[in-house]
Amino acid sequence: MGMGLGMDETFDAGFFVRWLEAAASAVDREAGRLTELDSAIGDADHGANLKRGFAAVAELLAEEPPATPGAVLVSAGRQLISTVGGASGPLYGTLLRRTGKALGEDRRVGRERLAEAFAVGVAAVSQLGGAQVGDKTMLDALTPAAEALRTSFGAARTAAEEGALATVPLQARKGRASYLGERSIGHQDPGATSSALLFAELAETARAEGAA
Amino acid sequence: MGMGLGMDETFDAGFFVRWLEAAASAVDREAGRLTELDSAIGDADHGANLKRGFAAVAELLAEEPPATPGAVLVSAGRQLISTVGGASGPLYGTLLRRTGKALGEDRRVGRERLAEAFAVGVAAVSQLGGAQVGDKTMLDALTPAAEALRTSFGAARTAAEEGALATVPLQARKGRASYLGERSIGHQDPGATSSALLFAELAETARAEGAA
């Protein structure tokens, strides 16, 4: 940690492209597990959905790399909306698109700035899907992660992971798992799990570049 | 054997009704096994087919018992044709109907007379279905049984049983099992098995009445 980089270290568009590429690899690697989780309380497609979407994101970013962090996220969000479908497509798409929009046109952004933007994106997800923390959705990982990102990338990763784990004892009130009623208890939410994966890759990308 | 009954012992309509009732019970009891055999080299319905048919025969004979052996067999044969379907319905129906017709209007018939009539019935089965002994069909049991009936009921029973067993190593050339080609080898033919059952019940019925 530290590695000689100060509080006011900033990240350019390339950093976000590398993150999303890492996310695409991670989703590809973990697709089976995500689908398995979705099979228990959903319809067994979450892994396939995100794999398709993030592969399309990686491809798009490789072809037409945007110039700013905000543009990277907006473009990735749009691509998710256009390629994922299901519940997670519009939700993750909105998360990235609104986070990106909140970043504006700056060519470099710092972690705290990013945390604020993420909070905007997470709020948009909550508004779009009508879910709150505790409903056993991706928001259970996203909300604490965005909050913890104010502290560090590592804290965000941990918060997302803990948030995902914390969905296990919950009863789902939104999305497909809500049909299960009490039977949804005891299973980890697939969307919260993929959210944790995204924040893990964000932390990894930051660590590889010497940031915390 | 013998039981004081001579060579010229004769059987009335009641005897044939009792035989067919016993056959109905036997088919009912063995339906699962017959279907199982048909499942291996056919379409898994032989037991159900004969069960339905012989139950209808027993019912008809109980309602309207014909006066002569010939009439019993003709009426039973017609009933099988009208209720069994499949390959075995017309074939067994023809067997009984033609055997019955060959018996004419006599009120009592002897075993040797019956054997001759059965030979006529078996020939009709062969003509209708175009099969010969060795084609792995009911004829492999019926043909030797009709022949051995000239000697005794017990011999007919044994011949039918041996004939049915002898179908195991054969390759089917008629009926549904023929589609299997070489794969039909090693299985006992369901129709030959039910034929053996009929002759076993014939021998039992005769034995119960003191005939051989």
Place this chain on the structure above:
Amino acid sequence: MKMLINVPETVVADALRGMAAAHPELTVDVERGMVVRRDAPVAGKVALVSGGGSGHEPLHAGFVGPGMLSAACPGAVFTSPVPDQMVRAAAAVDSGAGVLFVIKNYTGDVLNFEMAAELAEDEGVQVAKVLVDDDVAVTDSLYTAGRRGTGGTLFVEKIAGAAAEEGAPLERVEAIARRVSARCRSFGVALSACTTPAKGSPTFELPEGELELGVGIHGEPGRERRGMMTSREIADYAVDAVVEDLRPSGPVLALVNGMGGTPLLELYGFNAEVQRVLSERGIPVARTLVGNYVTSLDMAGCSVTLCEVDEELLRLWDAPVRTPALRWGR
């Protein structure tokens, strides 16, 4: 094996009662085991009667109606109907113009329909017969019961039914039916075995990683068993088997048929591969029908039937038909 039934003994009667409720345009005689066009007999029109074991729905009862069958006689599951059914059906639909029996080539069907034909003729009905034996998986030789009748039945019933509807006399309807039957070939593939209500467990064993090439619609085994193949490979194998036997020199009708347990999604995807092979082999496809038409209870799998057509047969194929399962034109 779970089934949506009461008891095995009543499945066919139950289905007929359910069919009666859903199709007031048909006369369903549950007791006598026959499904008849409500307007039969149609004056001056040749009637078509078919039938066979149940478990292949919508075949045959789903093909009763204007432009196709006049009546269908369902037997017990996988068991041909009894002659009494066909005799009664023939009497119910004959207008005096005669009746064509469409018979799938199975020992049981042939024997029962032949007996019925004799009896119906005794009652003064003129009967002609056509045998459908289109399944190339079986060698047609002295050593077998001959090729089985499968998907080709649909083409024979539709095209001959259209000829009858147009007013063709019995001889001509029979000739057309024979022409179609002679120009139809099929090949079936099973991905899983079917389960009959009476047996309650699969009628044959098909291990997880294997399929049966050349399966019959009663689960009869076919040419060979192989390790699982892709849709592409199955299409290559099945179409080639059909084409090698049929050797069409003109356009064909294609039936890409589901065995009952294969989702329509997969069946349409399989059709894409069938069309690819046909185009690679230079065989023009005039019309394609995709769906579950000649089934084998819950069996997963498919069959391909090709029917070579000339202009007349194609026109008759396109002619209006109004049945529960096939319906087009006006």
Place this chain on the structure above:
Amino acid sequence: MKMLINVPETVVADALRGMAAAHPELTVDVERGMVVRRDAPVAGKVALVSGGGSGHEPLHAGFVGPGMLSAACPGAVFTSPVPDQMVRAAAAVDSGAGVLFVIKNYTGDVLNFEMAAELAEDEGVQVAKVLVDDDVAVTDSLYTAGRRGTGGTLFVEKIAGAAAEEGAPLERVEAIARRVSARCRSFGVALSACTTPAKGSPTFELPEGELELGVGIHGEPGRERRGMMTSREIADYAVDAVVEDLRPSGPVLALVNGMGGTPLLELYGFNAEVQRVLSERGIPVARTLVGNYVTSLDMAGCSVTLCEVDEELLRLWDAPVRTPALRWGR
């Protein structure tokens, strides 16, 4: 689990290619994921666009044609389509009279269709929406995503489609669609789980002697699991569940729907039981449709949908329809 596919990734595109070959009367755009009436846009006519995850065939693409849908947008298996598909479909079918989106109530479908509606309106298309949420197995409360859309979709698409075909303006087509949606209720039962190509194994565990009462068409669990029941018992349970919620005071349309893996023979037999219950409950049945219409891949099972109709809705139900899966009238 064996499937008739090449690779899971291409099943939907393969199926669309196969559908294009079988249905020259439809325009199938594989690349853009849409199936469109060939004659669209029809001048002055309101267009209907629906769509949803694949795996429920013939829903929705099999319902495209005169008298029903103008276009359908198939998503990946069990995954709602993306907004781009609906936006393009709306543009392709809009004659200027506006477009009705028929949306099954699932989070994914709702979100994607809502995004599409916004985008299409930005492009100058007038969009109305109707939500189908007929599955009574789910409690419609704050604690769930609301009732699911299942068999009722067929009634909404058919009846609103007929109104559009007659020339009704968007407002009226929307009002009729809402009326139908409000008067439809469904209940589904699974005898076996379905297997998605991507997962390759059953999406839920259903032990041999048990069934799932209230299952959804993506294999979502329902009200309860029980030991195996007869067709009669299942009909009692399912029809009562629907009737208790719908409480019809007039005649109904009945859809006795197969989930994909249940043989038509069983489905017709089940219909006999459904009709018995309805008659015992004193509910007159105006029309009955039996078949695999809103499926769940290879799932064995069935669903019952009732739609209470007045004279107008019944007339629109009877109006001509010409689609791959539903076809009647002239």
